[in-house]
Amino acid sequence: MPEKKQIILTEVALRDGSHAIAHQxxxxxxxxxxxxxxxxxxxxxxxxHGDGLAGSSLQYGLSHTNxxxxxxxxxxxxxxxNVAVLLxxxxxxxxxxxxxxxxxxxxxxxxxxxxxxxISAQHITSAKEIGMEVxxxxxxxxxxxxxxxxEQAKLMESYGADxxxxxxxxxxxxxxxxxxxITALRQHLSIDIGFHxxxxxxxxxxNTLAAIDAGATRIDGSIRxxxxxxxxxxxxxxxxxxDRLGIYTGVDLYKMMDLxxxxxxxxxxxxxxxxxxxxxxxxAGVYSSFLLHAQRAAQKFGVDARDxxxxxxxxxxxxxxxxxxxxxxxxxxxxKETSHANR
Amino acid sequence: MPEKKQIILTEVALRDGSHAIAHQxxxxxxxxxxxxxxxxxxxxxxxxHGDGLAGSSLQYGLSHTNxxxxxxxxxxxxxxxNVAVLLxxxxxxxxxxxxxxxxxxxxxxxxxxxxxxxISAQHITSAKEIGMEVxxxxxxxxxxxxxxxxEQAKLMESYGADxxxxxxxxxxxxxxxxxxxITALRQHLSIDIGFHxxxxxxxxxxNTLAAIDAGATRIDGSIRxxxxxxxxxxxxxxxxxxDRLGIYTGVDLYKMMDLxxxxxxxxxxxxxxxxxxxxxxxxAGVYSSFLLHAQRAAQKFGVDARDxxxxxxxxxxxxxxxxxxxxxxxxxxxxKETSHANR
Numbered sequence: 001m002p003e004k005k006q007i008i009l010t011e012v013a014l015r016d017g018s019h020a021i022a023h024q025x026x027x028x029x030x031x032x033x034x035x036x037x038x039x040x041x042x043x044x045x046x047x048x049h050g051d052g053l054a055g056s057s058l059q060y061g062l063s064h065t066n067x068x069x070x071x072x073x074x075x076x077x078x079x080x081x082n083v084a085v086l087l088x089x090x091x092x093x094x095x096x097x098x099x100x101x102x103x104x105x106x107x108x109x110x111x112x113x114x115x116x117x118x119i120s121a122q123h124i125t126s127a128k129e130i131g132m133e134v135x136x137x138x139x140x141x142x143x144x145x146x147x148x149x150x151e152q153a154k155l156m157e158s159y160g161a162d163x164x165x166x167x168x169x170x171x172x173x174x175x176x177x178x179x180x181x182i183t184a185l186r187q188h189l190s191i192d193i194g195f196h197x198x199x200x201x202x203x204x205x206x207n208t209l210a211a212i213d214a215g216a217t218r219i220d221g222s223i224r225x226x227x228x229x230x231x232x233x234x235x236x237x238x239x240x241x242x243d244r245l246g247i248y249t250g251v252d253l254y255k256m257m258d259l260x261x262x263x264x265x266x267x268x269x270x271x272x273x274x275x276x277x278x279x280x281x282x283x284a285g286v287y288s289s290f291l292l293h294a295q296r297a298a299q300k301f302g303v304d305a306r307d308x309x310x311x312x313x314x315x316x317x318x319x320x321x322x323x324x325x326x327x328x329x330x331x332x333x334x335x336k337e338t339s340h341a342n343r
Numbered sequence: 344m345p346e347k348k349q350i351i352l353t354e355v356a357l358r359d360g361s362h363a364i365a366h367q368x369x370x371x372x373x374x375x376x377x378x379x380x381x382x383x384x385x386x387x388x389x390x391x392h393g394d395g396l397a398g399s400s401l402q403y404g405l406s407h408t409n410x411x412x413x414x415x416x417x418x419x420x421x422x423x424x425n426v427a428v429l430l431x432x433x434x435x436x437x438x439x440x441x442x443x444x445x446x447x448x449x450x451x452x453x454x455x456x457x458x459x460x461x462i463s464a465q466h467i468t469s470a471k472e473i474g475m476e477v478x479x480x481x482x483x484x485x486x487x488x489x490x491x492x493x494e495q496a497k498l499m500e501s502y503g504a505d506x507x508x509x510x511x512x513x514x515x516x517x518x519x520x521x522x523x524x525i526t527a528l529r530q531h532l533s534i535d536i537g538f539h540x541x542x543x544x545x546x547x548x549x550n551t552l553a554a555i556d557a558g559a560t561r562i563d564g565s566i567r568x569x570x571x572x573x574x575x576x577x578x579x580x581x582x583x584x585x586d587r588l589g590i591y592t593g594v595d596l597y598k599m600m601d602l603x604x605x606x607x608x609x610x611x612x613x614x615x616x617x618x619x620x621x622x623x624x625x626x627a628g629v630y631s632s633f634l635l636h637a638q639r640a641a642q643k644f645g646v647d648a649r650d651x652x653x654x655x656x657x658x659x660x661x662x663x664x665x666x667x668x669x670x671x672x673x674x675x676x677x678x679k680e681t682s683h684a685n686r
Binding site: 174175199201202203204205206209224225233234236237238240241243244245254257258260261265271272273274275276279280282283304306 | 517518542544545546547548549552567568576577579580581583584586587588597600601603604608614615616617618619622623625626647649
């Protein structure tokens with residue numbers, strides 16, 4: 001009889017879910033949620049500002065509570081679960097990473113844009129030196145060809161990462177693309193491969209199953225779908241599906257269902273549905289930070305914001321390139337006039 | 344160059360979505376929604392009580408508006424879309440079907456439990472006689488082995504159905520099961536095959552793609568996910584995904600996005616999220632009518648309602664067998680005591 005397939009889960013509601021509640025987690029909430037996740041047997045619990053350590057800022061959104069207090073609160077109730085932290089080089093520094101490790105965080109997830117793995121070298125090395133397990137987190141994975149993704153993942157492996165994740169930040173990947181990317185990583189790397197999905201195209205679960213099928217063994221979920229955009233792969237639903245598929249997680253399904261309903265749902269201020277805005281971001285494959293700028297430019301130039309975002313997606317803009325929006329809007333307005341004149 | 348793959352869409356928000364708003368559609372709402380769907384180019388728009396023609400009752404929920412008025416309202420604004428109606432033999436009769444046809448409904452969807460296709464013979468024949476296009480709608484398709492499903496679908500084909508649908512009423516099917524069922528139907532039938540999904544396991548989109556991949560050409564969706572349980576495959580999201588996959592529907596994505604956001608979302612009284620109850624129903628694969636009974640029995644016998652529902656699912660109970668719940672609860676209570684004593 002073949003050994004039962006097994007995946008290792010990371011719960012991201014206390015990090016990615018922070019976006020969904022405008023970074024307003026209280027120590028009391030984090031303590032209750034981490035306690036519940038620990039009791040259910042979740043192996044890793046990520047706790048950080050939505051944009052990682054030191055993300056609290058006017059630009060990314062101010063946290064209600066200092067994240068170090070939240071990390072400390074989570075660690076204090078975890079008897080078997082490990083607390084993980086996210087760090088985006090450029091937003092957070094090695095200094096915050098060390099502070100989190102001193103408070104008891106055991107895993108560092110170092111996140112870069114899928115084409116910028118080279119900026120993670122120092123952070124991965126430092127995290128390993130202080131004894132943390134290290135995940136390389138390649139964001140906006142849809143925006144690079146698979147060969148580029150493999151090249152960047154190999155960089156993270158060479159810096160010492162224990163795991164590399166394919167991160168579908170915009171919820172833009174299709175299942176066959178996920179399968180292709182995970183398969184390639186499995187072929188070219190010797191470390192574990194993970195997948196982090198978003199639900200903007202209602203494909204978070206499909207993509208997660210495609211990733212597992214292709215050999216990913218580390219999977220992210222957010223309980224009650226609490227994450228940026230349309231949320232992540234909904235953890236308690238994933239547990240039910242994996243149980244039906246005979247895949248082992250070691251996490252208690254009923255306890256997670258109850259935590260979702262009794263503790264998480266009441267915290268939600270906005271339901272985790274697929275709205276027009278979330279759908280457009282997934283369809284275009286762009287950062288959510290572009291949305292408001294595109295809507296403003298659309299109004300100014302008399303074009304559809306969706307057309308701007310689709311063009312921005314085609315040009316594979318990265319965070320910080322919001323200037324591109326006005327150019328695109330102007331070009332579209334020009335093209336629109338021409339096309340009207342030709343009719 | 345191969346011809347572009349094409350699927351034909353049926354929008355079910357004005358029928359299945361009726362469950363989500365307790366059958367409170369007004370003529371004004373239905374007119375506005377049908378008008379929007381027609382303008383977006385949706386080929387079929389289903390309009391009926393959630394439980395089909397004549398479903399308005401104390402047992403199934405009373406409609407706000409007589410469904411014949413709603414059908415008439417939808418027909419009055421459809422210039423290219425066809426209005427479809429659902430009929431469950433035993434709930435509705437041929438008389439209501441004729442009335443709907445006289446009002447301009449063009450398609451009859453005759454729905455039975457997956458093992459009870461024989462009760463659809465008269466209704467399918469009659470619908471064909473009055474010139475309607477006819478769909479055989481096999482509900483709770485997860486609860487029968489594929490061979491049984493094929494046998495039942497062949498019955499519907501023999502009665503004259505133009506299309507047979509695999510209907511995942513409880514949102515309980517997994518993608519490989521959908522693929523298996525659709526593939527078998529394609530092998531053994533010569534009519535078109537359709538798929539109707541629910542999102543209780545967050546797999547509506549995955550299952551829909553699996554169905555299309557296996558050869559289904561008729562697909563149901565509900566705009567803004569407005570359907571029973573956790574809702575159906577979300578139509579406007581499906582359109583975005585199919586566009587990315589190069590599959591043609593002829594439906595305008597932007598118009599559907601706008602209709603979802605501006606017209607449908609404000610009607611929703613409860614968000615279409617995957618709650619604990621919806622998840623349990625999908626995981627156990629049981630009718631939602633069992634839920635309340637199971638919760639009551641659980642309290643009485645001191646057992647977990649989820650364990651009752653799972654056992655009910657294993658026994659493949661069908662609507663009307665709610666009595667079974669008390670027996671199962673009593674057995675579980677007995678078993679529980681034994682297992683406690685043995686610890």
